[in-house]
Amino acid sequence: MIRAVSKARRCGRPASSFTSLASVSCHGECQDSGASALGPARRATQPRNRFKKEVVMNNDIGHAFLLQSRSHLNDDFMPKIRKCLDVLSEEDVWWRAHETNNSVGNLLLHLSGNVRQWIVSGIGGVPDTRQRPLEFSERNPIPKEIAWSKLQDALAEANQVMAAFPAERLAEKRMIQDVERTALQVIFHVVEHFSYHTGQIIYITKLSEGRDLKFYNL
Numbered sequence: 001m002i003r004a005v006s007k008a009r010r011c012g013r014p015a016s017s018f019t020s021l022a023s024v025s026c027h028g029e030c031q032d033s034g035a036s037a038l039g040p041a042r043r044a045t046q047p048r049n050r051f052k053k054e055v056v057m058n059n060d061i062g063h064a065f066l067l068q069s070r071s072h073l074n075d076d077f078m079p080k081i082r083k084c085l086d087v088l089s090e091e092d093v094w095w096r097a098h099e100t101n102n103s104v105g106n107l108l109l110h111l112s113g114n115v116r117q118w119i120v121s122g123i124g125g126v127p128d129t130r131q132r133p134l135e136f137s138e139r140n141p142i143p144k145e146i147a148w149s150k151l152q153d154a155l156a157e158a159n160q161v162m163a164a165f166p167a168e169r170l171a172e173k174r175m176i177q178d179v180e181r182t183a184l185q186v187i188f189h190v191v192e193h194f195s196y197h198t199g200q201i202i203y204i205t206k207l208s209e210g211r212d213l214k215f216y217n218l
Helices: 002-010 040-087 104-121 132-137 144-164 183-209
Strands: 173-176 179-182
Touching: 040 104, 040 144, 040 183, 104 132, 104 144, 104 173, 104 183, 173 183, 179 183
Parallel strands: none
Antiparallel strands: 173 179
């Protein structure tokens, strides 16, 4: 324990009563001529090998996260929105119960803007041209297929960005809406945000049509 404390001090680290020989490592900043209880070879290689295993595991999780995020957006949420648009009339797409409510049309524009700002721009580096207030203030009845195409285009670009994004960079920071977030947080937000508004679109559709949309048959 005395050797561990003196070694920690030479590394510039505070001594601790919980410090053990197995936990002390100078990472090339100092050398100790004495042998540790673990032996020189094991002391030098064990932390490095453990770190490599952790990196491989984290990259695997990162790849799985990126794949699952793309799957939720493309294979789960988008088909449900498409089903809703198939049964809603042009008038129903822009219907709102109250002026403070959002119509399905507004939500389509909002999802497009969110995906573009957070993933296509925030992670992909494309200039951010989003005008968020207009997504909610739009009252002109844009044809539903045009609004749908905007969402499809935004998601296609986001899918390309996520497909090419290295998993090991998920911890990198991005500045979006004047707040710093990691790339993982950015993608996680887009997925949960997309899910939230997909649920609203489904509810509006069921409220309007009064029928089972049979999503399990998609």
